[in-house]
Amino acid sequence: MDWYAFLFAVEVAVGGLLSGVMYALVAIGFVLIYKTSGVLNFAQGSMVLFAALTFVSLVEHGVPFAGALLLTLAAMTALGFAIERTVLRPLANRSPMTLFMATLGLAYVIEGAAQLIWGTQVHRLDLGISNAPFEVGGIFISTFDLVAAGIAAAMVAILTAFFRFTRTGLSFRAVADDTFAAMAVGLRLNRIQAAVWTAAGAVALVAGLLWGARLGVQFSLSLIVLKALPVLVLGGFDSILGAIVAGLIIGASEKLAEVYLGPFVGGGIEGWFAYAVALVVLLVRPSGLFGKKLVERF
Amino acid sequence: MSDVLLEFDNVSVRYAGAIAALHGVSLKVHKGEIVALLGANGAGKTTLLKAASNLLPAERGQITGGHILFRGRDVTGSSPHDHIRKGLVPVLEGRRLFRSLTIEENLITGAVGRGLRRAAIADGLEQVYTLFPRLRDRRLSVAGLTSGGEQQMAAIGRGLMARPDLFVLDEPSMGLAPLVVAEIFDALTRLNTETGLTILVAEQNSSVALRHAHHATVIENGRSTLSGRASDLAARDDIKASYLGGHAA
Structure with a gap:
């Protein structure tokens, strides 16, 4: 391989890694809720859409950027508490399948509500981040991707610090470990769940802004769930670190596959390559790279 | 007789609407006592x-x-959190530590469950480490990787962090070596005599429990069948044989 071909490969990989950080961001929203409620929250994609749509509509109505951000965050908090009260609490102690079906329904309710409130047209979202590429040692990197990855990384750092150093974070980890014991110790599951859904809402907001700026704010935005699923399978549903590593692997590998394997099969690999990777992982390690091994005892 | 702290008045329990686990159990725990709840596996102690x-x-x-009734008030429908706020603190069967948290983090969750603040947490930790010096050495170890005895001590410590008035322990001897069991019961007795902590403890290991308890109640098939001073019960070999899985079993 000559030097330029090598540089090109690095450039593709770096681009992939940067979008991988954004996959990870979406996946982390799932992980948070999975760890506390043991449920795959199918509505996470709708929450991303809801957040982005609320933000962009507020901005279009003349609300300044920071104000719109705060208002949307407040809306996501309200949504988190409402979901805890109306969906999770009545369904406490039901099977994970029941809860999953509830989040499936919830996804459509949230999408419908967003549509009802803000209308159905596609919105352009400009975060004021330049999309111009810049050069580092012969490699071109998109400014937007780099900034987006930086924001996502900051979000992950904030979450990690929150779970490490606060009492709510400690309670969250306790609940994730052993829900029954957490209840017996006197931790209030309702509050912790509401807090976690709020955190997931905040993650959805950041993901919604970054993806919305990239793809436009429209209803297909909720389909980024489909990008997060293989990341979750690869990293493990209950590991934040897993979501990050898997996001990076999937991001880089799908771009590299598109460029180097694509020509042999007529292209279009990027859409499904992540699923192929996830499938292989499922066969070898059903709980993912970092997931807890579930051992059934009889 | 001192005043009643906890009273079960004719309590019945069913699981999933069908399986009856308790049929009208009555039991009183007086302030300052250690009461042992004895019975075979599946008798209904845990329930x-x-x-x-x-x-x-x-x-x-x-x-x-x-x-x-707890302190004379009906608490049948109170949430687990409210029970802890009032001073009724459980220590579950099988320890149930948060396995991926450190020992110290586990202890802190007990205080967080009671809603205690930073200074109270520091006091509580000091008290627990004085009672179980081994936990101080292991404070930064991940709970899932510590020994059974250390886990039981941490589970008791986690309960103590909530500043209990009544401590409800389920089978603290489970799966532990006799020396460790003795160490744990000695610690419980010390808490009882030094701080006046009232303790209700369910045990299959009846000989150890009777040695440390003031009173004991035996339950069998979801009914309380026998109740009395621990020393009287311990003296009667026939009781040991028929109710406590002693020599005859």
Whole structure:
């Protein structure tokens, strides 16, 4: 391989890694809720859409950027508490399948509500981040991707610090470990769940802004769930670190596959390559790279 | 006789609407006492203790009859959190530590459950480490990687962090070596005599429990069948044989 071909490969990989950080961001929203409620929250994609749509509509109505951000965050908090009260609490102690079906329904309710409130047209979202590429040692990197990855990384750092150093974070980890014991110790599951859904809402907001700026704010935005699923399978549903590593692997590998394997099969690999990777992982390690091994005892 | 701290009044429990686990159990725990709850596996000891903290709904169980009074107030329907705020603190069967948290983090969750602040947490940690010096050495170890004895000490410590008035322990001797069991019961006795902590402890290991308890109640097939001073019960070999899985079993 000559030097330029090598540089090109690095450039593709770096681009992939940067979008991988954004996959990870979406996946982390799932992980948070999975760890506390043991449920795959199918509505996470709708929450991303809801957040982005609320933000962009507020901005279009003349609300300044920071104000719109705060208002949307407040809306996501309200949504988190409402979901805890109306969906999770009545369904406490039901099977994970029941809860999953509830989040499936919830996804459509949230999408419908967003549509009802803000209308159905596609919105352009400009975060004021330049999309111009810049050069580092012969490699071109998109400014937007780099900034987006930086924001996502900051979000992950904030979450990690929150779970490490606060009492709510400690309670969250306790609940994730052993829900029954957490209840017996006197931790209030309702509050912790509401807090976690709020955190997931905040993650959805950041993901919604970054993806919305990239793809436009429209209803297909909720389909980024489909990008997060293989990341979750690869990293493990209950590991934040897993979501990050898997996001990076999937991001880089799908771009590299598109460029180097694509020509042999007529292209279009990027859409499904992540699923192929996830499938292989499922066969070898059903709980993912970092997931807890579930051992059934009889 | 000193005043009653906890009273089970004719309590019945069913699981998932069908399986009856307790049929009208009555039991009184007086302030400052250690009361042992004895009985074979499956007799209903755990169910009774979970009923006291209202932990049954999480396992699809339900109190179908009777009342549970704590300090004379009916607490049958209070949440587990409210029980802890009032001073009724459970230590679950099988330790149930948070395995991926460190020992110290586990202890802190006990205080957080009671809603205590930073200074109170520091005091509590000091008290627990004085009672179980081994935990101080292991404070930064991940709980899942510590020994059974250390886990039991941490589970008791986690309960103490909530500043209990009544400590409800389920089978603290489970799976532990005799020396460790003795160490744990000695610590409980010391808490009882030095701080006046009232303790209700369910045990299959009846000889150890009777040695440390003031009173004991035997339950069998979901009914309380026998109750009395621990020293009297310990003296009667026939009771050991028929109720406590002693020599005859």
